[in-house]
Structures are given as C-alpha cells and as structure tokens.
Amino acid sequence: MEANYVSKTAKSMQLHRRAKQVLPAGVSYFIRYFKPYPFYVDWAKGSKIRDVDGNVYTDYWMGHYTHILGHSPxxxxxxxxxxxxxxxxxxxxxxxxxxxxxxxxxxxxxxxxxxxxxxxxxxxxxxxxxxxxxxxxxxxxxxxxxxxxxxxxxxxxxxxxxxxxxxxxxxxxxxxxxxxxxxxxxxxxxxxxxxxxxxxxxxxxxxxxxxxxxxxxxxxxxxxxxxxxxxxxxxxxxxxxxxxxxxxxxxxxxxxxxxxxxxxxxxxxxxxxxxxxxxxxxxxxxxxxxxxxxxxxxxxxxxxxxxxxxxxxxxxxxxxEDGRVINNLNRHGRRVYRGLEAVFERKKVDAVVNCVGSLFQVHFTREKVRDVNAAYRADKEKLAKYHSALMDNSVFFLPAKNGAISSAHSEEDLEKLILETERFVGESGY
Ligand SMILES: Cc1ncc(COP(=O)(O)O)c(C=O)c1O
Structure with a gap:
C-alpha cells in the first residue's frame, strides 16, 4: 500500500521534505501527520479534496469535522x-x-x-x-x-x-x-x-x-x-x-x-x-x-x-436552522452505520461501528466501545491499515480519526465507502 501511495504522491513527498526544514514534523498540527508523509492539498470543494499530484479523494475528515455543508459551499x-x-x-x-x-x-x-x-x-x-x-x-x-x-x-x-x-x-x-x-x-x-x-x-x-x-x-x-x-x-x-x-x-x-x-x-x-x-x-x-x-x-x-x-x-x-440538512445527514449516518455493520457481520469481522448522527468510527474489537479505554483496547493497527486501504482507493479518513458526513456527500460517495470497506475486509482475509 505504501509503495502505491509513494508512487502517486511525488510532489507531496517533495513538499514534505521542504516542510520538515521549517515546520516541526513538517506539519502545523501533529494529528495531520501520517506515514510515510501526508499529502498536500491545493483544492477542496463539496465532498472532495485534491492533492498537489492531482489525486482526488472523497473526504471524511472534513476540515476537523468543520465542513458540514461540504468544502467551500x-x-x-x-x-x-x-x-x-x-x-x-x-x-x-x-x-x-x-x-x-x-x-x-x-x-x-x-x-x-x-x-x-x-x-x-x-x-x-x-x-x-x-x-x-x-x-x-x-x-x-x-x-x-x-x-x-x-x-x-x-x-x-x-x-x-x-x-x-x-x-x-x-x-x-x-x-x-x-x-x-x-x-x-x-x-x-x-x-x-x-x-x-x-x-x-x-x-x-x-x-x-x-x-x-x-x-x-x-x-x-x-x-x-x-x-x-x-x-x-x-x-x-x-x-x-x-x-x-x-x-x-x-x-x-x-x-x-x-x-x-x-x-x-x-x-x-x-x-x-x-x-x-x-x-x-x-x-x-x-x-x-x-x-x-x-x-x-x-x-x-x-x-x-x-x-x-x-x-x-x-x-x-x-x-x-430548520433541521432539514441535519435530519438528512443523520439519515445518511444511519445508512453508513447499517452498511458497515452488515459488511462486518457478513464477513465475520470483529468490529463495532460507533455512530451518532453524522459522525462515525469503526473499532476493530468485539466489545461495546463506551469509553476511551475500550477504544484503545481495539486493534489500532487494523484501523490504520483500513484507513490506509481506503486512502489507496480515494477515500480519505485522517488515519484513526472519526468520519464525518457532510451534506455534500452523495449516495454514491457513501456506497463507495461501504464497498471499499467490503473490499478491504475481503482482501485482508478476515
Ligand atoms: C471537542 C473539542 N473541544 C475542543 C477542541 C479544540 O478546538 P480548536 O482545535 O479549535 O482549538 C476540539 C478540536 O478538535 C474538539 O474536538
């Protein structure tokens, strides 16, 4: 996966090298760092962000969960x-x-x-x-x-x-x-x-x-x-x-x-x-x-x-204000929750999906995650692999962070997330 990422992100690699000279860890906030280096973005609109090498991702990080109407409405x-x-x-x-x-x-x-x-x-x-x-x-x-x-x-x-x-x-x-x-x-x-x-x-x-x-x-x-x-x-x-x-x-x-x-x-x-x-x-x-x-x-x-x-x-x-956008987002949240749960159940993967409204997170564990100790007992390595596999297929989660749905995410975006999850689960032989 890493080799694939590196082959697609030559300009980001250059920028990160430059960044490390002047920004500690090459970033402005360490949660934005991931291995081998983060990609650098030059455009964001709706549910999509594009990096400097021209790769376009469906974004579920959404500016730290800020962009509930999508990027740059x-x-x-x-x-x-x-x-x-x-x-x-x-x-x-x-x-x-x-x-x-x-x-x-x-x-x-x-x-x-x-x-x-x-x-x-x-x-x-x-x-x-x-x-x-x-x-x-x-x-x-x-x-x-x-x-x-x-x-x-x-x-x-x-x-x-x-x-x-x-x-x-x-x-x-x-x-x-x-x-x-x-x-x-x-x-x-x-x-x-x-x-x-x-x-x-x-x-x-x-x-x-x-x-x-x-x-x-x-x-x-x-x-x-x-x-x-x-x-x-x-x-x-x-x-x-x-x-x-x-x-x-x-x-x-x-x-x-x-x-x-x-x-x-x-x-x-x-x-x-x-x-x-x-x-x-x-x-x-x-x-x-x-x-x-x-x-x-x-x-x-x-x-x-x-x-x-x-x-x-x-x-x-x-x-x-009138709640229509939010009701719709919550409906989309339920769709993602049900879709992911169904994949994990079908493929017999030990995973739970925590979902509230339009926020969600997958935890690779059997136990109910009702506090942060349970979240940390879950398999974080598997979560990192999952997010990295999604990234390889143009679906972006900041590794190990929650996903947030915006009103700019289309039905197709959500279907793709579920499909790529199924593919990851299938390919990693769970
Ligand atoms: C629940 C919560 N409180 C406080 C903060 C801090 O906000 P800021 O990053 O704007 O300083 C954050 C940021 O992620 C947050 O998620």
Missing part, C-alpha cells in the same frame, strides 16, 4: 467575498457580531448570551475561567478521553495511559485543580469528586477524538443533577456536536441542558472560531461594567468576531 464563499470587499477585520464593533450571537441564542437551548473567540481551545480556556469566577471555586472535573484543546488545565488524560503527561511544559500547578473521572460512569465520577468543592464539570456529549463515543443519557442527566447538588457549573463541550447532532447540538439531541456551552468548528462556517455561551447570570461575569475587578472574568482577543468568520458562520447557521 458556494453561498458561504460568495458571502465572504462580498464581506472582505468591505473590510477584512474592523477591530471595532459591528452588526454581524450581534446577528451571529442572536442566531446562536435562537438555536442553542442553553444560550442566552455569547462571546466569540478564535478557536475551541480558547473557548474552553475562557469557559473554565468563567466557571471558576462564577462559583468562586477552582476544581474542574474532566473525563478520561475528553479533548478540549491544548489549554493547560484541561490537557490531560486524553489518551491512555492517563497518568502520562500529554505534553511537556504543563506545570503541576496548572493540573492541580483538575479532577479526571471515567466517562459514562457516574458512580465512579462521584467517588473521585468525593467531598471536594468543584467549580465545573466539562464533558463532550459525544467524545470525538477518543473514538466517537456517545455519552449515555443517564450519565449526562446524572452530571446535571450532580452539578446542581454541588453548586457547580455544567459545561458542555459542543465544539464537534454543536449544530451537527441537531440544530441545537447535543443538548437538544439528549434533552439535557448545561449552564455553559462551548462551540467552535461549524459555528465559523469554515473559518477560525470558538464561542462561549450560556446563562445570562453566568455570562454577565464577563461584563466589567457589572463586575469590577477582581470579580470580572476576562475574555477577548485581537481577531475575535472578525467579520469574515462571522459572515461565514451566519450563513452556515441559517442553513442548518
């Missing part, structure tokens, strides 16, 4: 072009920030006020600070396998072994106030918290990076009650699930309403964004006119609410 591109003729970044107030905040409030059940940032990581950082400021407490509970970006206090226990630091350079001080608890296990979560005073619990309604693992409804409901009991803030990280599982995100899908929600990805319509939203009395802590230092909780940044991103985001949310 014409309406968004047109709107952004018009906007940047008026100004790329004003750096002062403008109507679009009100309009997008109003749109978020309209769609997301927990949203009463909004602040925009430039990335999900920033949103997680500001939400943590806000929860601490609101409750006057420090400790944050996060879950094993949960990924909330690179902010120090939350950047731990992302993948097993959980005791190992995820990155060098994070101080003990930064981690001292973070309690790690097992996902989908309320009893053990309560035990780990014990009698400690907690400011917040942060949870992804569906663990993304850890393997597309849905929270069980009772678990989320239990966390909701626990936060009430402990006078703590429940934070949903909806950076992946927001505007994807339902127009109102995972909270609408599960019917469990958090106090604070962090958003990103789809919210920016294909441009960089993050967002913190939630209850008015909590969000108002970010208002220094109401809460003077030291009670005020800071949030801000040079490129916050830049008009290009906000134009794209507004166009995006307006497309998703």
């Amino acid at each position: 014409s309406r968004i591109v047109k709107a952004v072009k018009e906007q940047i003729e008026h100004g790329t970044h004003y750096g002062v107030c403008h109507e679009l920030e009100i309009a997008l905040a109003e749109q978020v409030v309209k769609m997301v059940p927990s949203a009463e006020m909004v602040r925009f940032s430039n990335s999900g990581t920033e949103a997680a950082m500001y939400a943590t600070r806000l929860a601490r400021s609101y409750t006057g407490k420090n400790k944050i509970v996060k879950f094993e396998g949960g990924w909330h970006g690179g902010y120090d206090a939350l950047h731990l226990a992302v993948k097993p072994p959980f005791e190992l630091l995820e990155s060098n350079g994070i101080t003990d001080g930064a981690l001292r106030d973070t309690i790690v608890a097992p996902f989908n296990n309320l009893q053990e979560t309560k035990k780990r918290i014990n009698d400690k005073e907690i400011a917040a619990v942060i949870v992804e309604p569906v663990i993304g990076a850890g393997g597309c693992i849905p929270a069980e409804k009772e678990f989320l409901k239990g966390l909701r009650e626990l936060c009430h009991e402990k006078d703590a803030v429940l934070i949903f990280d909806e950076i992946i699930t927001g505007f994807r599982l339902a127009p109102g995100g995972g909270q609408q899908y599960y019917g469990v309403i958090p106090d604070i929600t962090i958003l990103g990805k789809i919210l920016g319509g294909g441009f960089p964004i993050g967002g913190v939203t939630g209850r008015r009395d909590i969000m108002e802590r970010m208002d220094p006119l109401l809460y003077e230092r030291p009670k005020f909780s800071f949030q801000g940044g040079t490129f916050t609410a830049n008009p290009a991103t906000l134009t794209a985001g507004l166009e995006m949310l307006r497309n998703l």
Whole structure:
C-alpha cells in the first residue's frame, strides 16, 4: 500500500521534505501527520479534496469535522467575498457580531448570551475561567478521553495511559485543580469528586477524538443533577456536536441542558472560531461594567468576531436552522452505520461501528466501545491499515480519526465507502 501511495504522491513527498526544514514534523498540527508523509492539498470543494499530484479523494475528515455543508459551499464563499470587499477585520464593533450571537441564542437551548473567540481551545480556556469566577471555586472535573484543546488545565488524560503527561511544559500547578473521572460512569465520577468543592464539570456529549463515543443519557442527566447538588457549573463541550447532532447540538439531541456551552468548528462556517455561551447570570461575569475587578472574568482577543468568520458562520447557521440538512445527514449516518455493520457481520469481522448522527468510527474489537479505554483496547493497527486501504482507493479518513458526513456527500460517495470497506475486509482475509 505504501509503495502505491509513494508512487502517486511525488510532489507531496517533495513538499514534505521542504516542510520538515521549517515546520516541526513538517506539519502545523501533529494529528495531520501520517506515514510515510501526508499529502498536500491545493483544492477542496463539496465532498472532495485534491492533492498537489492531482489525486482526488472523497473526504471524511472534513476540515476537523468543520465542513458540514461540504468544502467551500458556494453561498458561504460568495458571502465572504462580498464581506472582505468591505473590510477584512474592523477591530471595532459591528452588526454581524450581534446577528451571529442572536442566531446562536435562537438555536442553542442553553444560550442566552455569547462571546466569540478564535478557536475551541480558547473557548474552553475562557469557559473554565468563567466557571471558576462564577462559583468562586477552582476544581474542574474532566473525563478520561475528553479533548478540549491544548489549554493547560484541561490537557490531560486524553489518551491512555492517563497518568502520562500529554505534553511537556504543563506545570503541576496548572493540573492541580483538575479532577479526571471515567466517562459514562457516574458512580465512579462521584467517588473521585468525593467531598471536594468543584467549580465545573466539562464533558463532550459525544467524545470525538477518543473514538466517537456517545455519552449515555443517564450519565449526562446524572452530571446535571450532580452539578446542581454541588453548586457547580455544567459545561458542555459542543465544539464537534454543536449544530451537527441537531440544530441545537447535543443538548437538544439528549434533552439535557448545561449552564455553559462551548462551540467552535461549524459555528465559523469554515473559518477560525470558538464561542462561549450560556446563562445570562453566568455570562454577565464577563461584563466589567457589572463586575469590577477582581470579580470580572476576562475574555477577548485581537481577531475575535472578525467579520469574515462571522459572515461565514451566519450563513452556515441559517442553513442548518430548520433541521432539514441535519435530519438528512443523520439519515445518511444511519445508512453508513447499517452498511458497515452488515459488511462486518457478513464477513465475520470483529468490529463495532460507533455512530451518532453524522459522525462515525469503526473499532476493530468485539466489545461495546463506551469509553476511551475500550477504544484503545481495539486493534489500532487494523484501523490504520483500513484507513490506509481506503486512502489507496480515494477515500480519505485522517488515519484513526472519526468520519464525518457532510451534506455534500452523495449516495454514491457513501456506497463507495461501504464497498471499499467490503473490499478491504475481503482482501485482508478476515
Ligand atoms: C471537542 C473539542 N473541544 C475542543 C477542541 C479544540 O478546538 P480548536 O482545535 O479549535 O482549538 C476540539 C478540536 O478538535 C474538539 O474536538
């Protein structure tokens, strides 16, 4: 497979050689690296991306699950072009920030006020600070396998072994106030918290990076009650699930309403964004006119609410608001789920398909994958081979990462994925 890849990607190989001189590991984000070297893209539209050697792939990575309407949707591109003729970044107030905040409030059940940032990581950082400021407490509970970006206090226990630091350079001080608890296990979560005073619990309604693992409804409901009991803030990280599982995100899908929600990805319509939203009395802590230092909780940044991103985001949310696109995507998700399950069953392959709405992941294992430990017990080598075989046949998953379906994926795209899966299973002699 590797020889085939190398023979098709000579220009990418050259670019990667060049990249390694100036970018650590030759990439801007290590999850984008794969062996022997990643291909370099020069065009993306709809469900397709094309590399510099002219190979076209059906993309299931979709810009880190951002492009729910496919790559470069014409309406968004047109709107952004018009906007940047008026100004790329004003750096002062403008109507679009009100309009997008109003749109978020309209769609997301927990949203009463909004602040925009430039990335999900920033949103997680500001939400943590806000929860601490609101409750006057420090400790944050996060879950094993949960990924909330690179902010120090939350950047731990992302993948097993959980005791190992995820990155060098994070101080003990930064981690001292973070309690790690097992996902989908309320009893053990309560035990780990014990009698400690907690400011917040942060949870992804569906663990993304850890393997597309849905929270069980009772678990989320239990966390909701626990936060009430402990006078703590429940934070949903909806950076992946927001505007994807339902127009109102995972909270609408599960019917469990958090106090604070962090958003990103789809919210920016294909441009960089993050967002913190939630209850008015909590969000108002970010208002220094109401809460003077030291009670005020800071949030801000040079490129916050830049008009290009906000134009794209507004166009995006307006497309998703009535739920038709999302219902259709969820239908496609079920089609892929059933198709893949049928292949594995027919061919007697030990594999489970985790699928929630339009997000899915194959795990080569027999056991149900309801936490990240089970995901890591699955055969990762087989998963890498599977994704590499798909890539060889023009279907792109970032190796070992979930797939995301967009409204630009056609029935034929989905059929091809199922067909190529069947071929892989057949050829690898399972
Ligand atoms: C659930 C979740 N939270 C937070 C983040 C961090 O967002 P960003 O990469 O925009 O900083 C991500 C990114 O993948 C994510 O998936």
